[in-house]
Amino acid sequence: MAEGGTPVFGKTRFLEGLIEELLDKIVEGSLYLELGVKAYLASEGRSPVCQEKLDQILQVKEQCAELRRRIATLLYSEMLIPDARGDVFRLLGDLFELLDDMGNDFQNLMIEQPTGAPTGYRADFEELNAAALGSVRAVLNASRTFFRDPAAVRDHINEVRLYEAESDRIALRIKTRAFATDHDYESKCRLRNAADMLDGLADKAERLGDELAIFAIKRAL
Amino acid sequence: MDLIVTLIFLSSGLFLGWSMGANDASNAFGTAVATRMIRFSTAAFLCSVFVIIGAVTSGAGAAEGLGQLGAINTLPGAFTAALAAALTVAWMSKLGLPASTSQAVVGSIIGWNLFSGSPTDLGTLRRILSTWIISPILGAIFAMLLYKFLVEWIRLTRPHLLSLDRNTRSGLILAGIFGSYAIGANGIGNVMGFFVAASPFRDLTLGSLSVSSVEQLFLIGAIAVAVGVYTYSRKVMMTVGDGLLTLSPLAAFVVVVSHSLVLFIFSSTALESLLAGWGLPTIPLLPVSGSQAVIGSVLGIGLLQGLKGVRQIRWGVLGGIASGWVTTPLIAAVMGFVLLFVVQNVFGQQVFLPVAALPSEAPALLAPSLTAAL
Numbered sequence: 285m286a287e288g289g290t291p292v293f294g295k296t297r298f299l300e301g302l303i304e305e306l307l308d309k310i311v312e313g314s315l316y317l318e319l320g321v322k323a324y325l326a327s328e329g330r331s332p333v334c335q336e337k338l339d340q341i342l343q344v345k346e347q348c349a350e351l352r353r354r355i356a357t358l359l360y361s362e363m364l365i366p367d368a369r370g371d372v373f374r375l376l377g378d379l380f381e382l383l384d385d386m387g388n389d390f391q392n393l394m395i396e397q398p399t400g401a402p403t404g405y406r407a408d409f410e411e412l413n414a415a416a417l418g419s420v421r422a423v424l425n426a427s428r429t430f431f432r433d434p435a436a437v438r439d440h441i442n443e444v445r446l447y448e449a450e451s452d453r454i455a456l457r458i459k460t461r462a463f464a465t466d467h468d469y470e471s472k473c474r475l476r477n478a479a480d481m482l483d484g485l486a487d488k489a490e491r492l493g494d495e496l497a498i499f500a501i502k503r504a505l
Numbered sequence: 506m507d508l509i510v511t512l513i514f515l516s517s518g519l520f521l522g523w524s525m526g527a528n529d530a531s532n533a534f535g536t537a538v539a540t541r542m543i544r545f546s547t548a549a550f551l552c553s554v555f556v557i558i559g560a561v562t563s564g565a566g567a568a569e570g571l572g573q574l575g576a577i578n579t580l581p582g583a584f585t586a587a588l589a590a591a592l593t594v595a596w597m598s599k600l601g602l603p604a605s606t607s608q609a610v611v612g613s614i615i616g617w618n619l620f621s622g623s624p625t626d627l628g629t630l631r632r633i634l635s636t637w638i639i640s641p642i643l644g645a646i647f648a649m650l651l652y653k654f655l656v657e658w659i660r661l662t663r664p665h666l667l668s669l670d671r672n673t674r675s676g677l678i679l680a681g682i683f684g685s686y687a688i689g690a691n692g693i694g695n696v697m698g699f700f701v702a703a704s705p706f707r708d709l710t711l712g713s714l715s716v717s718s719v720e721q722l723f724l725i726g727a728i729a730v731a732v733g734v735y736t737y738s739r740k741v742m743m744t745v746g747d748g749l750l751t752l753s754p755l756a757a758f759v760v761v762v763s764h765s766l767v768l769f770i771f772s773s774t775a776l777e778s779l780l781a782g783w784g785l786p787t788i789p790l791l792p793v794s795g796s797q798a799v800i801g802s803v804l805g806i807g808l809l810q811g812l813k814g815v816r817q818i819r820w821g822v823l824g825g826i827a828s829g830w831v832t833t834p835l836i837a838a839v840m841g842f843v844l845l846f847v848v849q850n851v852f853g854q855q856v857f858l859p860v861a862a863l864p865s866e867a868p869a870l871l872a873p874s875l876t877a878a879l
Contacts, residue, residue, distance in 0.1 A: 296671040303667075365670045366541035367753055372666070431666045503666070 299358050306351040307428050313344040313383045314420045320390055321413045329400035341387040352380050371499040378492050389481045397474050412454040416482040419447035419489040426496055437500035444493040451486035455479040511705045514580050517588035519729040522696040524594035525606040526733020531741040532764055532795040533684030536757035537677040539746020545739055552685040553731030559689025560727035561720050577617050581854035583699035586613040589841035593833055601740040602829040605794040610695050612834030616841025621857035640767060640794045641801025647763035648805035673754045680761040687768060689727055697726035748822045749803050756806045763802040768795055800826055
């Protein structure tokens, strides 16, 4: 993370660097979640690797919170990008919320289901994990593009939608399969909650993408 | 006693300076302030400083032009004409409408001509009137071309949102400074030109530095302009930059540059010589209105966006501005006529010398004055 105070000269480059760093950190958080969920599925429950990934996500979250505060302070105190300031602030806030949700959901999963999902669902959940986090990473790419080439944001947003639709499909498949079996009701609900958790991330990424599409239209010259 | 009388007469010039500051500062910094790219306090400071520099260093060269329209030949007459123009521009500023100071001056000179029975040079008048149409059209054309070019350039280079913001802000500051200098250099003739022949100041010499009485007069006038900028220009700035069409910072920059380009090509003797040197047809040097160029440029940006842009233009505001262009010279002429009557008949001042009574060498007060900062 960028250390120290704000430079007297070169504030623009400094702020560009902070925004890039924030986006990098959120990507990093999504990677930790992906690895954490993989470890969770592989070890069929909570494991030291999962705990390590959760700690890393929480650490990234703290760094991002600080970065976001610095960016907001600089944007407003220096009166930068008056026409897009509100949109940029909201975008960064929503991205941070996405990271926050990733951390909270993973933490809840480990608290509520320490023994892991019933056997036979690993491949489905791995597929769901890849699709949901694919949509998260596509929206992060779209956000990065927004700062340089708003017209190209649309391409990334299509990717977000595609991944989100795929997540919905896989989550539905998992839930249909779970409730068609003779597992006990508690197990069925746990499977449903785990599928909803990952699918929920993709939904949030899609909502963010829709918002970003509006911001990009406003920025289009 | 004479000095006091002269200073009293000078007060209407200072009032006209204040009105010009309140109104014309919007040409240089209006779009930058309205798009929140530059704080009003920063814009007012830069505008004031560069108006003063422009007036003192280049204002004395601003001669000819409107003098051909009519030559006011007494100090009370100049006082009254300046007062009529100042009241008209101040009224427009109160309404938040960008009026052209030079339009008001043209109106008041015609009012004086009518009152004194002096002939108005219809050729010059026609030429000036034609610029009131050419100026906004040219502003619109320049704005469209420049905006299109910049948009393509940004698409190719893809600067970061923050870098684009920094570059646009720097451009707005530089263009605003240039515009303020031009207001000082060209516009000060409109404000203080009435009083050049009656300047109460003496030439000053401090070592190798000498300040002529005219430069001192222009300095006082420029300070009055600066006071106008600080105290009353915000409203017109907001009309120019936001009232007619909501502008993006990039569009704001394009508007200021287009306005400067219009002023430049129609007032640059250097460009004229350059074209003549290359054997190309020269562009006629015409007095062009900055306020009208700015409004034309804003409209150009709107029209460039097609039907969407046309819908976004607030036609009611445009109607108000355009009607101001028609009414400003008319109001100034009528007000000038009425005030001349009052000053002559109530205060017993001689507001004009009959042309036949003028000694052949008597200088007209207006002749070396009002130029072109239209």
